[in-house]
Amino acid sequence: MNVNDSEKVAGVLRARGHEPAPDAESADFVFINTCAVREKAAQKLDHSLDRLGWLKRRRPELRVGVGGCVAQLDGRAILERAGHVDVLVGTHNLRRVPDLLDQAIEEGAPAVDLDRKADAFAVPAGDIAHGSPVRAYVTAMEGCNHVCSFCVVPRTRGPEVSRPPEQIVAEVESLVRRGYPEVMLLGQTVNAYRHRDVGFADLLARVDAVPGLSRLRFTTSHPEHVDRSLGSALRDLERLCPYLHLPFQSGSDRVLQSMRRGHTRARYLEIIDGLREAVPDLALSSDVIVGYPGETQGEFEDTLAVLETVRFDSLFAFAYSPRPGTAAALAPDDVPAAEKQRRLQVVLDYQQRRQREQHAARVGLTEEVLVDTIDGGGRVSGRTPHFRIVHFDGEEGLLGQLVRVKVTGAGPNALSGQLTQAIH
Numbered sequence: 001m002n003v004n005d006s007e008k009v010a011g012v013l014r015a016r017g018h019e020p021a022p023d024a025e026s027a028d029f030v031f032i033n034t035c036a037v038r039e040k041a042a043q044k045l046d047h048s049l050d051r052l053g054w055l056k057r058r059r060p061e062l063r064v065g066v067g068g069c070v071a072q073l074d075g076r077a078i079l080e081r082a083g084h085v086d087v088l089v090g091t092h093n094l095r096r097v098p099d100l101l102d103q104a105i106e107e108g109a110p111a112v113d114l115d116r117k118a119d120a121f122a123v124p125a126g127d128i129a130h131g132s133p134v135r136a137y138v139t140a141m142e143g144c145n146h147v148c149s150f151c152v153v154p155r156t157r158g159p160e161v162s163r164p165p166e167q168i169v170a171e172v173e174s175l176v177r178r179g180y181p182e183v184m185l186l187g188q189t190v191n192a193y194r195h196r197d198v199g200f201a202d203l204l205a206r207v208d209a210v211p212g213l214s215r216l217r218f219t220t221s222h223p224e225h226v227d228r229s230l231g232s233a234l235r236d237l238e239r240l241c242p243y244l245h246l247p248f249q250s251g252s253d254r255v256l257q258s259m260r261r262g263h264t265r266a267r268y269l270e271i272i273d274g275l276r277e278a279v280p281d282l283a284l285s286s287d288v289i290v291g292y293p294g295e296t297q298g299e300f301e302d303t304l305a306v307l308e309t310v311r312f313d314s315l316f317a318f319a320y321s322p323r324p325g326t327a328a329a330l331a332p333d334d335v336p337a338a339e340k341q342r343r344l345q346v347v348l349d350y351q352q353r354r355q356r357e358q359h360a361a362r363v364g365l366t367e368e369v370l371v372d373t374i375d376g377g378g379r380v381s382g383r384t385p386h387f388r389i390v391h392f393d394g395e396e397g398l399l400g401q402l403v404r405v406k407v408t409g410a411g412p413n414a415l416s417g418q419l420t421q422a423i424h
């Protein structure tokens, strides 16, 4: 979502006649799109602003903008911390960045828009500067109605708002016309999508039917909104890839309850069983937090047990950090930092072993790969339908092509292979 927001800002600036600069040193305007999900990401803003403050002392004509979740959360306090910020914009006003920049230049004072009532979808689809020539992100919905104790997203992004399906389909049609073979539908809880009588599975069916689209993906899902229709969609829709990112966060029911996740460990595992019944080769990834307040060694082991039971294809694991204004931040952050890091390392090591085994089992198979990256030195890479990365020898002209690759090697993070056939 954050990357897509940056693409939107780059796009609206480009539509106004601005061009990308190679680096901050030579830019007239630097815009920092912030993430507030973790403390570390939020701290990066201050480091970047320090650096830009130093640059601006040398080049006073440099303009600096800050947008996104930290901007929405901290508001004008950012201007107090960093007096050299010229543009401050919240999560719902990205399309206004060029106007605010003009205003700041004209008035010689910071231009601010943190209004959350603005239409976050208002960036014209054609103005989005997609970072990849192959996989385009398309916003399906924004915001979140959940109240997970550790998460700032409901405060920064506001409640759920789903985009009309006609708009989404039209955007996908336009992307296909412009040559994008793959689309990823985005939302904080994308499978909670509902616009009038159109639910998420209906939306998937509509997008899947767009002529010329090769692949369809979506992220991120919440267990509470997984129903039979999602399993059926993953099984039946031709272009929808058999991959699901479904965060579980903790394997301990006490921790899950404290996190206000709205599901138990048993319910999560039941959902996974149901999905695997519908799609036996479904690739699964998840998010997990270690060192949540009060997490005991036994509760941490409950998390490991879920990893062992589900055997995820990939995993995003984080050490807990309190976020301002969240319910969890009121509880003592009592797992020592070193212990959090130890638990994180245990999870990461476990997952690396698991992925190495899973990847090794693919050696000798032929995978369908959509080439999305030129690695250089005569190598390219792409993703399988299950979102596994495959590197192989290939020409730059393969970018955006669907090819068949025989897997000859496997590491924990990627496969390698030999091109056997171009599909199209």
Ligand code: SF4
Residues within 6 Å of the ligand: 144, 145, 146, 147, 148, 151, 152, 153, 154, 188, 189, 222
């Ligand atoms: S579901 Fe929970 S973790 Fe996900 S965005 Fe909403 S509040 Fe945050």
